Amino acid sequence: MGPRAANNRLNDDALVSKTREGDVQAFEQLVCHYQDRVFQVCLRICGHYESARDLAQETFLRAYTHIGTFEGKCRFYTWLFRIAVNLSISHRRTSLRLQVHSFQPDESGNDSGYPASMAGQGLRLNEMMHGNNNGQPSDIVRRQETRAAVTAALGELDSDQRTILVLRDVEGMDYQAIAEILNVPVGTVRSRLHRARLAMRELLKPVLEKVV
Secondary structure, eight states, rough: HHHHHHHHHHHHHHHHHHHHHHHHHHHHHHHHHHHHHHHHHHHHHHHHHHHHHHHHHHHHHHHHHTGGGOOOOSOHHHHHHHHHHHHHHHHHHHHHHOOOOOOOOTTOOOOOOOOOOOOTTBOHHHHHHHHOSOOOHHHHHHHHHHHHHHHHHHHOOOOHHHHIIIIIIIIIHHHHHHHHHTSSOOHHHHHHHHHHHHHHHTTTTTHHHHOO
């Protein structure tokens, strides 16, 4: 754990302690610090903008309600993200059973936050998703088609694969943090991530053949 992470943990621990003592403003500081990241994780897992807003709100409500059960055995933010991930996976599975469309882009019009990299797999998703819209009309259309293909591929992954990619390649969390969130060994995180990247690569094969 680096100095910055250590300082963040000390700050979080202090705010959690104050929250337990009834300091609502302390919890509000935790919300302000993590609300954007929690929302993005919910969005990328559940796949729907309005649902992600509700899930993020529910995440913080549950965290506040159950703050007394947080024992400090893990970092607060991994405990918080565990709540967000579990809620989002449950919502996604329920939605799929109800045959609701499983993935919609961010309705705000901002398509940022997709996986930035697939290290070791040769998937340049950052370039594929975030290329600018300058250039010839044909180039713009091709980039839009590529973005749509990546979005569709993310929607086809199962919940476990999608979650591991969101946590690692969107949020950039380290393996230990992901292990704490998912409550699995680090080795399991690595193996799941490897399989998820292979699945993503297979789904994107037609796109990769065009951009390589």
